[in-house]
Amino acid sequence: MKYRHSFHAGNFADVHKHVTLVALMQALQRKAKGLLYVDTHAGSGFYELSREGSAAAEWRSGIGRLRDVQEGVAAPEIAAYLDTLGALDRRLGGRGGYPGSPLIAGQLLRTQDRGVAFERQAKEAAALRMTAAPMPRLRVEAGDGFQGLRAVLPPPERRSLVLVDPPYEESTADFARVTTALDDALQRFETGVLMVWYPIKQQRETAAWRATLEAHIVRPLLHAELRLYAADSRASLNGSGLVIVNPPYLLAERMREWLPALYAQLAVDARGGVTVREREARTGTR
Template sequence: MNYRHAFHAGNFADCMKHALLVSLLGHFLRKPSPFMVLDTHAGLGRYDLTCEEAEKTQEWKDGIGLLNEEGPDSPLAPWLELVKKAGGPRYYPGSPLLTSLMLRPQDELICCEKHPDDKRKLYGQFTRTPNVFVHERDGYEALRALLPPKTAKRGLVLIDPPFEEPGEFSRLLEAVHTIRARFPTGMIAIWYPIKHRTPVRAFHMALQDAAIPDVLVAELLIRKPVDPDRLNGAGLVVIKPPYGFAEQASAQLNRLKTLLHAEEATVTQITAE
């Protein structure tokens, strides 16, 4: 499978992931000290929802296409304002562009994208942004090369793999161990798809068995996860979440559940054994 996110940009899973990402980054802005974000699977950065790929699946219509009328008091408002700033509703911003719009001069974003064509397009978006760096390299390999950050003691590692090859959850667990060894003060956010419960449950149990402390799990299910051939939901594991994030995430997911006609929205804690 040759994965390209243009087919899925702006779908319910993107909405869930990016709303929570903006909330996580907002906590860094509460202090003046610099922070670093490492985005291991960056993609294009911005997606034209009128392109051939997006028009073919039209997944965005059941995602960002349902969220244009939210008011300023909505828990989704900070993220939706950034979507608009990035060119929405026609253009949908991925995590690199959303993050870049929240950076201050002292902060830094490092993007990894191993597909040469996607990397070139991503690089072209940030040629005039001095604190955004784009690497053509495997995101997992980059963890050892780029951590710990040289310019900040605070930071977030965002891992958002395409799940196009078997064994992705095992690679994610190994990545967690690498990050915690090289950047113990860093926050980690890991996105994953939910098709059926078995592999997700095994991943959560592996985190628990590894005694990873302070793990929060946020999930949004569009439908019951009984068909392994469909994307039925999405989750975000956050390791070392900031104070107050659980309440923010719950409010955002419940709002998305209502607007996207979802089946279930949950925020839970994984307790280390």
């Protein structure tokens, strides 16, 4: 497996995913009771942001853009994400760069919370373990995150937030694995909050997968997309999608404000857009 998240770190999809991650974590932390955070595909946790060539500079149209307009950030969720990045950077000694999901979530863990991050590539897992050393509440496991997820659910805390963020290198297989993993996770713990990221390249393909996923799941869902390019564009990534199962109360309502605000700051031309769509629980046992 050759996937290197460093090429994509801080791009618009990372920004979309991580603003949502911070918003979800903070929504769940309105209750004092501890929670378990699980990152099934963690990555190395920290990425230098290259100043060179276009392929290595995806971050410029993501976090680079957002930082430029920081002064004007109106939505509290976007501000909370930027504040979290700032606090994390200070905690890591002011290295700059861009953090990955396990460190962003790790930064937000309270003393009553804990986190487990799975990463299959041994080198990346070792790098994450080193960077996460100042975060004793975050455990790093080198191994398969789909299998690992089965081992940690249901959590003794009876509250959890799981991020499923595979590389989609073998996209058909990864989409199928995600469907199976969500199904299994909900059988083990039906009220856990799950967030899945997916790439939007060919919109028809992703829409078909989403329809299958939604048919499998009876729990409430929130589907959110941030598209920078038209569906038929040849850009390697036209949009970033998230499916959130068991979304916290008012998340969708808030997202209808901050996602368009985020889009306004990242938009390339007028052919992109956003979607925020809720689906109520369907009748059934799961």
